[in-house]
Amino acid sequence: MLFNLKGRTAIVTGAGSKRGIGRSIALALAEQGADVVICDMNLEGAKETAAEVASKGVKSLALQCNVIVESEIAAVVKQTVETFGKIDILVNNAGITQPVKVLDMTEADWDRVVDVNMKSTFLCSKAVLPNMIANKYGRIVNMSSVSAKRGGGVFGGAHYSAAKSGILAFGKALSREVAPEGITINAIAPGIVATDIRGGVEDEETQKKMTSDIPCRRMGTPLDVAAAVCFLASTEAGYITGEEIDVNGGSHMD
Ligand SMILES: NC(=O)c1ccc[n+]([C@@H]2O[C@H](COP(=O)([O-])OP(=O)(O)OC[C@H]3O[C@@H](n4cnc5c(N)ncnc54)[C@H](O)[C@@H]3O)[C@@H](O)[C@H]2O)c1
Incomplete structure (x- = not known):
């Protein structure tokens, strides 16, 4: 079976949101057989996700973690290795956005949005790498956005676009460093x-307006x-690194 993740251990950040991408990633990885550590600032949400993950017949762990606090990330890594013995997959999914124009943006706005999206990607990747290097295997998948490539235009501000673009450049640079160790960064x-x-999820009418110029409608x-994410996290994707996959219904093609 292709893309089988049985025996793999994954950490997914920002996976506590009920209708969020992180929860869906955690469940999809679990369906492929991976044990999944769910971290989020929202512990209740993380616990809900972990319970759903466990119902797929794999092991799960819910941990509270602010992904911009190095000591909290270190605690997640420690607990994951103590519980599962290793870390094979990290999905840097936690993120926030803010609809604000540059002239109205404060320095604190900039720092918060750039840190939660981009600095967290650096801190979490750095924290798992020693274990991945020791095992000569790892898959790191970072969550960017179409905003990185076309300068926002939907909702997030310029700080969000800058952070999501920085994530792509960081991933390319890091992939060169760790590819010889069997670790891919995408x-x-x-x-x-x-x-x-x-x-909040937009109503049908708003969704129609927002999608009228998306080729997939x-x-x-x-x-x-x-x-x-499941594909990039798989063993079979081992010859793909420093890349990104656009999942945007054709709204931006490059
Ligand atoms: N939804 C979209 O349209 C869209 C588009 C492109 C990219 N993204 C990216 O996908 C990722 C997931 O977004 P989503 O739409 O599921 O959002 P969401 O708001 O539903 O979920 C984000 C999760 O991240 C958690 N989080 C926020 N700050 C955190 C922190 N400091 N530490 C730990 N956890 C934290 C939140 O508690 C929440 O559970 C984000 O990186 C986002 O930028 C989303």
Whole structure:
């Protein structure tokens, strides 16, 4: 069976959101057989995801973690290795956005959005790499956005676009460093996905307006993104690194 993740251990950040991409990724990885550690600032949400993951017949662990606090990330890594023995897959999914124009943006806005999206990707990747290097195997999948490539235009501000673009460049640079160790670093760049990140899932009428110029004529679903993550997280994707997959219904092609 292709893309089988049985025996693999994955950490998914930001996987506590009920209708979020992270939860869908955690469930999809579990369906492929991986044990999954769910981390989120929202512990209740993480526990819900972990219970759903466990119902797929794999092991799961819910941990509270703010992905911009190094000591909290270190605790997640420690607990994961103590429980499962290793870390094979990291999905840097946690993220926030903010609809604000540059002239109205404060320095604190910039720092918060850039840190939660981009600095977290650096901190979490750095934290898992020693274990992956020791095992000569690893898959890191980072969550970028179509905003990285076309300069926002949907909802997020310029800080969000900058952070999501930085994630792509960081991944390319890191992939050169760790590819000889059997570790790949890739990204997904989703278009608009129906989740709560913009403050609630849009109603049908709004979705229609938002998707009128998307070739596939619909918003993405968390599962559209999760399927691409499962592929990049698989053993079979081992010759793909420093790349990104656009999951955007054709709204941006490059
Ligand atoms: N929904 C979209 O249209 C879309 C499009 C492109 C990219 N993305 C990216 O996909 C990822 C998931 O987004 P989503 O739409 O599922 O959002 P969401 O708001 O539903 O979920 C985000 C999760 O991240 C968690 N989180 C936020 N800050 C955190 C922190 N500091 N530490 C730990 N957890 C934290 C939240 O608690 C939440 O559970 C994000 O990186 C987002 O930028 C989303």
